[in-house]
Amino acid sequence: MSALLTMLKSNGATHARLLAGPILIVMVLGMMVLPLPTFLLDLLFTFNIALSVMILLVAMFTRKPLDFAAFPAVLLFATLLRLSLNVASTRVVLLNGHTGPDAAGKVIEAFGHFLVGGNFAVGIIVFIILTIINFIVITKGAGRIAEVGARFTLDAMPGKQMAIDADLNAGLIGEDEARKRRAEVSQESDFFGSMDGASKFVRGDAIAGLLIMAINIIGGLIVGVAQHDMSMGDSARVYTLLTIGDGLVAQIPALVISTAAGVVVSRVSTDQDIGQQIISQLFSNPSVLFLTAGIIGIMGLIPNMPHIAFLTLAGALAWGGWMLHKRRQAAAVAAEEIPPQAITQAQAAAAEASWEDVSMVDQLGLEVGYRLIPLVDHAQNGELLHRIRSLRKKFAQDVGFLPPVVHIRDNLELKPNDYRILLSGVEVGNGVAMPGQWLAIDPGGVTMQIKGTPTTDPAFGLPALWIDSALRDQAQVAGYTVVDAGTVVATHLNHLMHRHGSNLLGRQEVQQLLDRIGRDAPKLVEDLVPKTLSLTALQKVLQGLLSEEVPIRDMRTIIDTLSEHGPRLAAQAAGSGGQPDINELIALTRRALGRAITQQWFPGDGELRVIGLDVKLERVLSQAMTTSGGLEPGLADTLLREAQAAVERQESQGNAPVLLVSPVLRAPLSRFLRHHLPQLGVLSNTEIPDERIVRVTALIGGSNGQ
Known part of the structure; x- marks a missing residue:
């Protein structure tokens, strides 16, 4: 029963929200057509004032424009409500204005008598000033900002969409986050476009207020003199005061809502609302407060100036600047007492550990000294980068699988010309490269010696010399093999990749290899994994071949051999309660690949x-x-x-x-x-x-x- 009541309440609330818009439109139309009693008119005027204040406060506390995305629609309905109240109050004023100052309700009476002292000349001037402020200053400025904001937002929209797509392609965000960001970009452009048009509502409302006031004054004079036999002076006094009260009670909420529109479109999106931005930025510099206090204090000492007002404000500003200065000094002393390293460590210790703190080891890495950075710097068109890309492609063509990406970074702990090659974070090779010089390798049988710095070829251990560029041709004539520094590092990396090929082939690479073959021969792969062998067993067989630098390009022969002999070995292993003999599988596979292995050694x-x-x-x-x-x-x-x-x-x-x-x-x-x-x-x-x-x-x- 309680669940049924809860469902009914939920449905009722949903229907109420759905009917709010139509009911508001019907109310607006009703106020324009039907006569309203003065009590209801007072209530609606009070509601209009409360609504305008609420809109201004919401605009003040928003942190970005989309937090108040409904503002253009709210602005439209608030304008319609205000104009419909003007129509309803005009009807009451013209019909019952001759009966007294409270003929149109207590709210209009209060605004027409108490706020302007019952002086219709003062009321007209105040009303015109408020209208000018709203029409020329606030509305015009907010409209211009909305227009420029809409134009810039639309111009920036393609760039924002491309940035989202780039983050998505790079894996920095997921599909859901990308979809959410695209929706925000679209909503932002729609919002500023709507604000550009909605600002015209406020502008038109200000013009309508002036026209309504003039029409009401003229209409009141005609009704009072022609219909109620009032004198021209009495008619002007009564109907003008009522008209001014009606205009002020509508124009003040219009001014408040115009201010809210200016706040929404003029603010800069940060993590603070507009009040926090003003306080934190306007009163954040003690020097500004001291200078302002000095200027105001000097003005307060001028004869015939209001000394108390000026000097009191100057003292308040000086006191505020001094307190802010003392607060900054205390923060600086505290920062000096606590070293930055301690602050960083304290922050790190206070933060909870997460998976982001886990750093994964690069499967294949290259670290270089600072003098070798130009070889691997993309901005300097490092030649080693291009060689490594070609090297990975050549390795994939020769060996039969794509090796992992080589992660390159500089290491200031290395000597300037040193480099080292890492496999799963462990050094497997190192060497020296001399940019600007050439390595002359002695393959045996050189005809003459040349001048250079003796060293050893890092890849194959052959005797070599680092020579200047001028001796390059001479060294080649003498029988040396001459290569540049980038080729030395690339050759060494290539040699170690072939030697440690079995360590570079992981389960992911094996699965990608099977997926690649499965596109051409899906049945061949299905019969092997997992029906005959597990993915782990296949990985061990392939690693056994790679450990002796046997290419695995001929995967069709490898799979055929394993599919032929795998069931027998698996049956034997099952009978003894063990796993298939990987060494025997490797031996049978090598026998099937014998022609390729022989050709590799003896072309x-x-x-x-x-x-x-x-x-x-x-x-x-x-x-x-x-x-x-x-x-x-x-x-x-x-x-x-x-x-x-x-x-x-x-x-x-x-x-x-x-x-x-x-x-x-x-x-x-x-x-x-x-x-x-x-x-x-x-x-x-x-x-x-x-x-x-x-x-x-x-x-x-x-x-x-x-």
């Missing part, structure tokens, strides 16, 4: 000159891997030493440093040798295409090293 169709394992060493390694699961320290040192020698022999002969082993040994040997000899590739026999000819040109574990 063309020539014979494959590789490093082999001695039969005895291979047997020992197989036994160690299968029984103990690792290498003894002595065996590990021997293997590493002889692998290093074999790699040097291969490189000196111009052959690729590739070790060819059995499938069982390939994965463990690759993991062991990768950290010590990153340039060495480890392939299995099953990854070599049948048509390629293999020749062992270096041997690990042989008695003579061959």
Whole structure:
């Protein structure tokens, strides 16, 4: 029952709000057509005054124009109400004015007798002055401000819309916030446009007040003399006082509402209302108060001036300036006693922690010293920025996925010419770059030495020199590889991105890769993830390939292989209560990609000159891997030493440093040798295409090293 009553009350309130506008219009029309009793006329005049004061106070306390967006409509209805009261009071004055000063009600009598002392000449002058103030000063100024505001608001509207779209595209705001801001921009333009037109209501109301007063005075004289046999003097006195009272009781609310219109359109949008703005800005400087007090005090000392008024006001202003000065001194002393760092720390400590305080680590970053800033400054057209963009595109084409964006920032803790490369906030490489100089790298076999600052190529560790630009051509003739500072940093970054490609491939990148393939072959992706493998298992397989710098461009072959062998391995793992063997999946995928892997190390169709394992060493390694699961320290040192020698022999002969082993040994040997000899590739026999000819040109574990 209570719920039903609540619903009925809510519906009643809603219907009352809906009927407020039509009822007001009917009342206005009724006052223009139907005669009103004097009591009701007094009540409506009082309501008109209260409404005008309320409108002015609301305008004073608004902080931005849209807080009083209904003002143009309110202005229209208030003007109609005032004019309809003028019509109703004119009817009463002309019909009953001969009966006495209270013929049109107590309100008109009060304004006509007590406010102007019963002197109709004074009343006419006061009425005309109020009308001039309203018509020429307030209404004209507010109308001009509204006109200019509407023009500027409409001109700025496209720029504001573009700014909202830019914030939305940059991810700074959401769709709901963007929609809300667009609505505010549209409402603001509508408001100022409406105010430009609504100001004409007030202007017309002032003109109408003058005309109504003149018509009432003339009409009163005619009615009093012709119809009620009054003398010209009595008729002028009675009807003029009533007309002036009627005009003042309408013109004063009109002046108040005009002031409210000027306040709304002339204020500047801040977090303060108009009163707070005036107090905080007009009385905020003690020097202004002191100077004003001095000027007023000097004027008060002039003979025949009202000394008490001037000197009292000067003393009040001086006292206010002194209090404001003391307050500023106290604030300055308090600020000196508390260091700014302590204030900042106190504010930070007082604020509640939020997710905004959590700083995320950049997945891939580049920090540079201050002398390298021109290389990465967009305003200075930094060449390194363009190289990094090209580098990411080339990486995506060669490796098979888009690497994360490289976040570049300056670091004053670094030496001026130093830089460092970060992976998930951890340094993985560093180097030195000399802007304006060239790095001459010695690839081996240079014909002559040149003058320069010795250093090491940061990417591959080759001996190099920093040389001046004048020696560039000479260094190239001598056999050096010459590159500029930006290329040094870009090459180093590219080398580390390939080496750490497995760390750059996260779940998000894997999902984006699947989405990209799914656009062309959706069924292929659906059969693999999640039916056969989980997204995490696929990520581990791809990371295993990237850890040995095997490109994953051929995702169709990778997915076909995993879809073929995944169910079998998953069934075996389910039978033993475990997960599919990722290492076996990687080995099967490498076998399927064998032709591409071989081509990567040995371009063309020539014979494959590789490093082999001695039969005895291979047997020992197989036994160690299968029984103990690792290498003894002595065996590990021997293997590493002889692998290093074999790699040097291969490189000196111009052959690729590739070790060819059995499938069982390939994965463990690759993991062991990768950290010590990153340039060495480890392939299995099953990854070599049948048509390629293999020749062992270096041997690990042989008695003579061959």
